[in-house]
Amino acid sequence: MAGSDPRGFDDWFVLSAYQRFVRQEGAPLYEGSAIEDLASIELAEWERRGGRVAYTRLGDQEERNLQVVEIPPGGTLKPEKHLYDAVMYVMRGRGATTIWQEGEQRRTIEWSEGSLMAIPLNAWHQEFNGSGSEPCRLLFGTSMPHALNLYNNSDFVFNCPYQFKERYSYEMERYLETDKHWKQRTRETNFISDIRTMELDPYPERGNRTAIMRLSMSSTSIGMHVMSASEGTYVTAHRHGAGAHVIVVAGEGYELLFMEGEPAPRKVNASPYAVVAPKHNEYHQHFNSGHGEYRMLAFRGVGIRYGWGRTFEIARTAQSTDPNAESYKIPYEREDPQIREDYYRELEKKGIGLRLEPLDQGRS
Ligand SMILES: [Fe+2]
Structure with a gap:
């Protein structure tokens, strides 16, 4: 057939943007409907932010995921911002997250096991392990798969300059007391x-x-x-x-x-x-x-x-x-x-x- 590509469908078909991103991160992707212990699953060294990381694709869907992150004793993750929502739960350890909008003062929030906080949409955030002897393990529930698959462009998702100041600004003086x-x-x-x-x-x-x-x-x-x-x-x-x-x-x-x-x-x-x-x-x-x-x-x-x-x-x-x-x-x-x-x-x-x-x- 004129103009047809000799390659088959399998060559043409590509993984979802989310799955390609997880591969690019060099991280494991856990699937199925359940995991018995998120605190002990294997993580991979995480070049992009430091520490270690794994992702999930549970429930056979690519709307929401879990990102499991470990920060070594005394360690710090590199800052990031992104066009997807992320809520952080602390499974083990203690430390702090600093959040800020470009050009604004930074706000630091201290946490320990059992703490829950939302990372404001597309605001910078950076996590620190507060212990010099114990690792801390964090769990993020996110809409990352949805955002990556929707735009199919991780550069846009991680490098968009727009500031959602109605979501978060340092000017929100009582942010933590809400x-x-x-x-x-x-x-x-x-x-x-x-x-x-x-x-x-x-x-x-x-x-x-x-x-x-x-x-x-x-x-x-x-x-x-x-x-x-x-x-x-x-x-x-x-x-x-x-x-x-x-x-x-x-x-x-x-x-x-x-x-x-x-x-x-x-x-x-x-x-x-x-x-x-x-x-x-x-x-x-x-x-x-x-x-x-x-x-x-x-x-x-x-x-x-x-x-x-x-x-x-x-x-x-x-x-x-x-x-x-x-x-x-x-x-x-x-x-x-x-x-x-x-x-x-x-x-x-x-x-x-x-x-x-x-x-x-x-x-x-
Ligand atoms: Fe349910």
């Missing part, structure tokens, strides 16, 4: 020193003795929440689009993942820092099988105050009044009874005598 409890289960803040001990609001719709706080931080379009299941309880199974990442930050339990019609769920043992990131429409369910609280940090696909969160919330609310609501959520009374039996067996192993109230079983 703390509004907007309504039940929703809080706006820019820094939380320890999400493992922060107060949550009750969330009976998702199961017995569960609690949640949805977070809006630094106007990020990434939705976040911190959720807990008390000792002796578990969260009802549900499913939605891919892109949400749930990281266990405290307690001990397990996660079940299953696609509609699969003969048996997959079980993932979970303690800090396990992550589950279900694929599109993959059911997932969180179980506290240990002593004390089981607490999770979720980076969801979309934000609630900014971004496209409202559509997401409305879609779910509309579904919940639908007689076919089980299509996305399985209330206790409609789940496979084996799930509860297995759960009680797990509790017995730990000598936990607590049992869910039979009357509460009807509550979804």
Whole structure:
């Protein structure tokens, strides 16, 4: 055929901009629906910023990812800025992040294990390890895959001069003090020193003795929440689009993942820092099988105050009044009874005598 290229489709087809970027970074890319311990996965030497790094492509999607970063004792990362949102959680160690807009004074925020902060969009940020003897390990939930794939130009994503001063400026004198409890289960803040001990609001719709706080931080379009299941309880199974990442930050339990019609769920043992990131429409369910609280940090696909969160919330609310609501959520009374039996067996192993109230079983 005149003008046709003798090469086949495989030669023509190229990896996504996100996957090419991860290769260029020389970093591992972790895939699947779960990782049992983010604190111990292998990282690669990171030439671009120093330290060590790995990326994820969990849940079979390229909207959101996790970037795991380690800074050696006494180390400092090189500064960067980028046209994607990033929220940082501290898995281990202590240190500080300096943030600034070009031409403005710098602001330094100190953190330690359990801290959560949002990196303001396209603002410079630089991380320091505050310990001379221990490495620190950081977890960033980001919209990097979305931005890289959208523009297909990493130079633009990392070198755009535009300043989003409505998101962050040194002039925002009370930036770090921002703390509004907007309504039940929703809080706006820019820094939380320890999400493992922060107060949550009750969330009976998702199961017995569960609690949640949805977070809006630094106007990020990434939705976040911190959720807990008390000792002796578990969260009802549900499913939605891919892109949400749930990281266990405290307690001990397990996660079940299953696609509609699969003969048996997959079980993932979970303690800090396990992550589950279900694929599109993959059911997932969180179980506290240990002593004390089981607490999770979720980076969801979309934000609630900014971004496209409202559509997401409305879609779910509309579904919940639908007689076919089980299509996305399985209330206790409609789940496979084996799930509860297995759960009680797990509790017995730990000598936990607590049992869910039979009357509460009807509550979804
Ligand atoms: Fe979920």
